[in-house]
Amino acid sequence: MLVVKSFKVGPLETNCYLIVDKKTQRAAIIDPGGISVELDKKIHSLGEKNVDYILMTHGHFDHIKKATRYKKLTGAKLMIGVNEAEFTKNRRLNLCRIPIEPFEADVLLNNGNIISLGETKIKVINTPGHTVGGVCFIAEDFLFSGDTIMRGTIGRYDLETGNLNQMRESIKKILDLSKNYIIYPGHGEPTTLQEEKICILKILKYSF
Template sequence: MRLLRLELGEIGTNCYLLADAAAEETVVIDPAGDFPILWQAVKGLGYPVKYILNTHGHWDHIGANAELQQKTGAPLMIHAADAPLLQQGTDRMFRVRYQPSRADRTLSDGDELPFGAYKLRVLHTPGHTPGGVCFVLSGKAGNELIFSGDTLFQLSIGRTDLPGGSYDDLIHSIRTKLLPLDEKLPVFPGHGPHTFLADEKQYNPFLR
């Protein structure tokens, strides 16, 4: 399995591309924007896109949703609680516009998405947004890594001062959904560098 990280959009959001050569499939997580750059990366991998996944519905994570849907025909998936955000086309607080998109399927906690020899399990982690999710990639050997969106960052957590945010919900989500997982797992967030659960348990000031 190959993993690519692209920093896309106006504030450098992490977009992740997963490619399984044996299955000849690609998954795109959070197509944040800069579609020409994203599309070149997708073409470079050389495999059809099986899923387009959003960790949540904020503008900086969904900017290239519509173009990628149109280009690939792949289903776009997001948690039901955040699905309405895709269709707004504007974020008044940040004064930005984006091309509206529509979810082909809404996700729920515990859903599993098969991907070649792997699967992506959905963890509903509200707090940053009501419909925020994390994706846990697992293979034959068990869990391998976590895509945490804006739930958990290196030594930080997602904002909770935006509409629909809740600090208490976010801390509860992290403590009940992420921290019980194997602490050796790497965590790939929506912004900034990757980290490890063990480091966040020990050093993250919000989790002490």
């Protein structure tokens, strides 16, 4: 069983998540775009060395800015989509006004990769469109959607490497999943796949 806790970080109130495999207490951080005192406390009570991975849905600064800080704190491996590798090194791509110290991910993720977190399996799906190498993470009943799908809307596709056609395909890929996942987005409140199916189709009039 996977336990999910969310923390708002940074000026854009990015959702940073701590996910914990309940049985083994192995943990991962998703999108550490800023520091959260509450997150730090949770990590400390869990044990810093229990954090195995730092997963990044994509490389915008508000999702990666404190990745190296949390790596130093925990020793966790940094993971990002293979097509997003440049974002951690390139200010033009990660959109940070104050340069982030360039860094390399430890693991570059491919579509379909399965990451083992204790007894929980986390599946990687490529969802380009918001950025070229963005990914979503699926584990148990949860889908971590980054800036691809948010409650009642989709992410921007007009930023560097964004692409509307890819965005359409990625949204379709998510909405076509058979399970009614709880969606934990990069910003805003959680939602469900079923709600978004209705909402996104209605609001954006996508012709799927």
